[in-house]
Amino acid sequence: MTAPAPGPVQASRLPGVAFIFKKALISALVALVLFSLMIGIRTEAGPTGQLIYWTRFGDLAAMVATVFGGSIVVELLRQWWGPVGTVRIVPPSVQSTLAVARRAIAPILLIFTFLVPVIFYDQRYILDLGILVLTYVMLGWGLNVVVGLAGLLDLGYVAFYAVGAYSYALLSTNFGLSFWVCLPLAGILAAFWGVLLGFPVLRLRGDYLAIVTLAFGEIIRLVIINWQSLTGGPNGVSGIPRPSFFGIPLTPGDDGLAAKLGIEFSTTHRIVFLFYLILALALLTNWVTIRLRRLPIGRAWEALREDEVACRALGINTTTTKLTAFATGAMFGGFAGAFFATRQGFISPESFTFQESALVLAIVVLGGMGSQLGVALAALTMIGGFELFRGFDQYRMLVFGLAMVLLMIWRPRGLIGHRAPTVFLRHSQAISSELAREGRG
Amino acid sequence: MSGDHILSVDHLTMRFGGVVAVNDLSFEAERRKITALIGPNGAGKTTVFNCITGFYKPTSGAMRLTHDDGRNIQLERLNDFRISKQAKVARTFQNIRLFPGMTALENLMVAQHNTLMRASGLTFLGLIGAPSWRVAEKRAIDQATRWLERIGLLARADDAAGNLPYGDQRRLEIARAMCTEPALLCLDEPAAGLNTRESAALSELLLSIRAEGTSILLIEHDMSVVMEISDHIVVMDYGVRIAEGAPQDIRDDPKVIAAYLGADEQEAIAVMESGT
Amino acid sequence: MDYFAQQLINGIVLGSIYGLIAIGYTMVYGIVGMINFAHGDIFMIGGFIALISFLILVSIGLTVVPVILLIVLLVSMAITALYGWTVERIAYRPLRHSFRLAPMLSAIGMSFVLTNYSQIAQGARVKPVPPIITGGYTLHEGSEGFVVRLSNVQIIVVITTVVLLAIFTWLVSRTRLGRDMRACEQDQTMAALLGVDVDRTISMTFVIGAALAAVAGMMYLLYYGLVDFFMGFVAGIKAFTAAVLGGIGSLPGAMLGGLLIGLIETLWSAYFSVEYKDVAAFSILIVVLIFLPTGLLGRPEVEKV
Structure with a gap:
């Protein structure tokens, strides 16, 4: 066997090794300073209320060592991969294959989703998880109208989810209105709030808009917490009626659906019903969004994302165009909220924190802004990922935050970085979202 | 004068x-x-x-x-x-302001926004796919096609505007302005x-x-x-x-x-x- | 009247803290044009580091209060500044030329990381400390027995803020670093061509912003006697409101905005309702952005067409 001249290879790698070591050492040093007090020392209020502390130098050493090792690994990976870039990671040939596969993915996924309650009929856990994923798919699709299509960064989307949830909860517990009456009302109320907020603030620049929507989300939450006489404050609203099968209750009694169909009652019926209900709502959102994209209003949303000034020069009323996007997204959020309330039977302000908004936003961004399929896949990944971390609940937000940072560095355009034209003469070809500008307004 | x-x-x-x-x-x-x-x-x-x-x-x-x-x-x-x-009154810009991520055809469709909005019954007729809307959409596409032909970009109708050469972008911007009639x-x-x-x-x-x-x-x-x-x-x-x-x-x-x-x-x- | 005077004092002290945080927002926005969403959490980290270093100093037997305060101040500024530097390095620098929303989303992610990190490292419970600085002056004794007091802590908070602000103003207006910062603010490409190390200047902006947030964190600890892992979120939004109110990009504006927000919040709590004080602060943010988007001392923006 002829040895392939290891000498020069080694030699050319040697400075690299020194460089990697130096870098790792610096990282470890930085980590040591950063973690010295925060991890090396643990404080806690003692039994007498006096603050006590103890040291955790072992943990500190382990963390610093991890950073040192991690830094070497990252550096090695970087040299191995070469410069990180989307093209490098997903070569064009693979992308075009993916494009073909993508056409097949959506129908397969849809059929599978329809069959989930059949396949997993006995597994309550999977059905519950499915409902949760679909709820986020719906929220993602709703927010996608605002962020993905119109390019308006909305950090307070959860406010509309809350409006929808509380609308149903309060209307049903106070006035005995049924779910099917409340569902459209919840959507309309959420859209109304969307317009109310949107009207004054939609002239703002992108990042200002983000902060204002965030503030709005917090205001709604704080009002819910403090307006105890109406909302029950931090205790929330309980005893929210479960949905009926278009008027026929899903209960074990004589007038229940099971009795009417002459089958044995099972609590799973309700779960399956809820599953198909949220699936229908999500698909409605999807259908409406796809339709809207091909209508002048949807095209104006996308044009607005690309260049607001040009839109104005073409006679497009940018304020109403933004408002419609905001209201449409809010309406879907409201529907999802009403569903959430009826599924849980109990809601409290805790479910509507900023983290929820950030999660839905992350789903939209990960999905590749504007891509319906991407959003669905992203919701599945995110919520599924959260389930994997169920045992490590306290690390959830840490991992989520890190994932968001890495995602932005690795693929800021999301999983599916293409947009399909809304109209074509000969053939529809996907446009790389590198070309698409995003909201100047 | x-x-x-x-x-x-x-x-x-x-x-x-x-x-x-x-x-x-x-x-x-x-x-x-x-x-x-x-x-x-x-x-x-x-x-x-x-x-x-x-x-x-x-x-x-x-x-x-x-x-x-x-x-x-x-x-x-x-x-x-x-x-x-x-x-x-329509205008173009000194530094071209097309919608770069949308196709040439889409750019011209956006320009007909106000006509199309009316035709789509402020979206509602369009959402249910009313025949009157389909006719209006067809007409808008025809108008856009005519302009693409006139500026010599018919073959590139489905390409992203941002991918077109500079000179084509200039002409497309004029065509887009003209589509507002x-x-x-x-x-x-x-x-x-x-x-x-x-x-x-x-x-x-x-x-x-x-x-x-x-x-x-x-x-x-x-x-x-x-x-x-x-x-x-x-x-x-x-x-x-x-x-x-x-x-x-x-x-x-x-x-x-x-x-x-x-x-x-x-x-x-x-x-x-x-x-x- | 006495009640009002007391609230005025409290408001100014609170406003000083907000102002110190707001400077970090305004500087970063001025240079990189992004809302550093994690800045509120940097403030929270600063508070924690001040708490821990204070605890260590006391337990090793140091009793001279001014020395303790000085060491705690320097340690928390140094370590927190390193946090600011690291955050910029990890989460923002790779995104400098990415699409517009990317840094904002990355910043939100970083904010979650820092919040959760403190929660894991130091526990979720509120950390109280006994009053470190006691005593004060009675300014006025009212007829109904209401006393207007100015405590020593309040004096220290205000004096520290004023001194730091003076140092900082000097730094930005008179030093090479300050000139580089202003150059980057105007035009990064041009600044780079003229030999300004843009990366380093941006890093320094984050470092300074974080150091000032650390001071704010320490003042918060001294004034309220407690820290917790979640305090960065609301304080961050309020400080951002202050930066916008004063005119984003303007340093005196940030301080002025901070004082105004502090006063509004205190007076609102005193005369209307404590429960809705945050709602009031957030509403101000919305109202200011709508009616006065350039803030009190900001430059008006002419839209380039």
């Missing part, structure tokens, strides 16, 4: 803080003619455009647009999108960055647009284009009008030459006289 004016700018002044960008400027643009607004860099031409097209609110002065049916519109009372929607088309340096062949094609396009009855107001640095196609030229410097007239008059006007050479008047005349 007499005649049928589509646009009369009357004592227009625009101040930014202490800077007077446009100072008491008056001029007219004739109907179905090409009026060029020229002048050295920083003369205030683009500011005039931004006032006419509603992006700036002028400090003082009036701009009157007279439609074919005799209807008068005071442009200074309308703002941003209403200028295009109601007054039927304007009475007055304002072009901000349409020939900038074009080669000789492309500028010739541009001149031809603008002449054909004029022939179809749309009035054009043009800012341009490329004198060959300006002299070739303009019916009337207004020259600005430091925010005021320094000359106006037919192309051949402007070519020989010492004040214009002085403004462009940056020399004072006496000197410029001396230069010209010694030159001839």
Whole structure:
């Protein structure tokens, strides 16, 4: 066997090794300073209320060592991969294959989703998880109208989810209105709030808009917490009626659906019903969004994302165009909220924190802004990922935050970085979202 | 000057803080003619455009647009999108502002937004796929196709606008403005960055647009284009009008030459006289 | 009247803290044009580091209060500044030329990381400390027995803020670093061509912002006697409101905005309702952005077409 001249290879790698070591050492040093007090020392209020502390130098050493090792690994990976870039990671040939596969993915996924309650009929856990994923798919699709299509960064989307949830909860517990009456009302109320907020603030620049929507989300939450006489404050609203099968209750009694169909009652019926209900709502959102994209209003949303000034020069009323996007997204959020309330039977302000908004936003961004399929896949990944971390609940937000940072560095355009034209003469070809500008307004 | 004016700018002044960008400027643009607004860099031409097209609110002065049916519109009372929607004034930008991530065809469809919005019954008819909407959509696509054909981009209709060569983008932007069916088309340096062949094609396009009855107001640095196609030229410097007239008059006007050479008047005349 | 005077004092002290945080927002926004969403959490980290270093100093037997305060101040500024530097390095620098929303989303992610990190490292419970600085002056004794007091802590908070602000103003207006910062603010490409190390300047902006947030964190600890892992979120939004109110990009504006927000919040709590004080602060943010988007001392923006 002829040895392939290891000498020069080694030699050319040697400075690299020194460089990697130096870098790792610096990282470890930085980590040591950063973690010295925060991890090396643990404080806690003692039994007498006096603050006590103890040291955790072992943990500190382990963390610093991890950073040192991690830094070497990252550096090695970087040299191995070469410069990180989307093209490098997903070569064009693979992308075009993916494009073909993508056409097949959506129908397969849809059929599978329809069959989930059949396949997993006995597994309550999977059905519950499915409902949760679909709820986020719906929220993602709703927010996608605002962020993905119109390019308006909305950090307070959860406010509309809350409006929808509380609308149903309060209307049903106070006035005995049924779910099917409340569902459209919840959507309309959420859209109304969307317009109310949107009207004054939609002239703002992108990042200002983000902060204002965030503030709005917090205001709604704080009002819910403090307006105890109406909302029950931090205790929330309980005893929210479960949905009926278009008027026929899903209960074990004589007038229940099971009795009417002459089958044995099972609590799973309700779960399956809820599953198909949220699936229908999500698909409605999807259908409406796809339709809207091909209508002048949807095209104006996308044009607005690309260049607001040009839109104005073409006679497009940018304020109403933004408002419609905001209201449409809010309406879907409201529907999802009403569903959430009826599924849980109990809601409290805790479910509507900023983290929820950030999660839905992350789903939209990960999905590749504007891509319906991407959003669905992203919701599945995110919520599924959260389930994997169920045992490590306290690390959830840490991992989520890190994932968001890495995602932005690795693929800021999301999983599916293409947009399909809304109209074509000969053939529809996907446009790389590198070309698409995003909201100047 | 007499005649049928589509646009009369009357004592227009625009101040930014202490800077007077446009100072008491008056001029007219004739109907179905090409009026060029020229002048050295920083003369205030683009500011005039931004006032006419509603992006700036002028400090003082009036701009009157007279439609074919005799209807008068005071442009200074309308703002941003209403200028295009109601007054039927369309514009292009000095630095091209297409929707780069949308196809050429989509760009032209967006331009027909207001017509299509009405046709789609403010979206509701469109959502249920009403036949009247389908007819309107078909018509809009036809209109866009016609324009793509005219600017020689039919083959690239489904390509992203951002992927088109520079010259094609310029023409597409003009086509997009025309798809709003304007009475007055304002072009901000349409020939900038074009080669000789492309500028010739541009001149031809603008002449054909004029022939179809749309009035054009043009800012341009490329004198060959300006002299070739303009019916009337207004020259600005430091925010005021320094000359106006037919192309051949402007070519020989010492004040214009002085403004462009940056020399004072006496000197410029001396230069010209010694030159001839 | 006495009640009002007391609230005024409290408001100014609170406003000083907000102002110190707001400077970090305004500087970063001025240079990189992004809302550093994690800045509120940097403030929270600063509070924690001040708490821990204080605890260590006391337990090793140091009793001279001014020395303790000085060491705690320096340690928390140094370590927190390193946090600011690291955050910029990890989460923002790779995104400098990415699409517009990317840094904002990355910043939100970083904010979650820092919040959760403190929660894991130091527990979720509120950490109280006994009053470190006691005593004060009675300014006025009212007829109904209401006393207007100015405590020593309040004096220290205000004096520290004023001194730091003076140092900082000098730094930005008179030093090479300050000149580089202003150059980057105007035009990064041009600054780089003229030999300004843009990366380093941006890093320094984050470092300074974080150091000032650390001071705010320490003042918060001294004034309220407690820290917790979640305090960065609301304080961050309020400080951002202050930055916007003062005119984003303007340093005196940030301080002025901070004082105003502090006063509004205190007076609102005193005369209307404590429960809705945050709602009031957030509403101000919305109202200011709508009616006064350039803030009190900000430069008006002319839209380029």
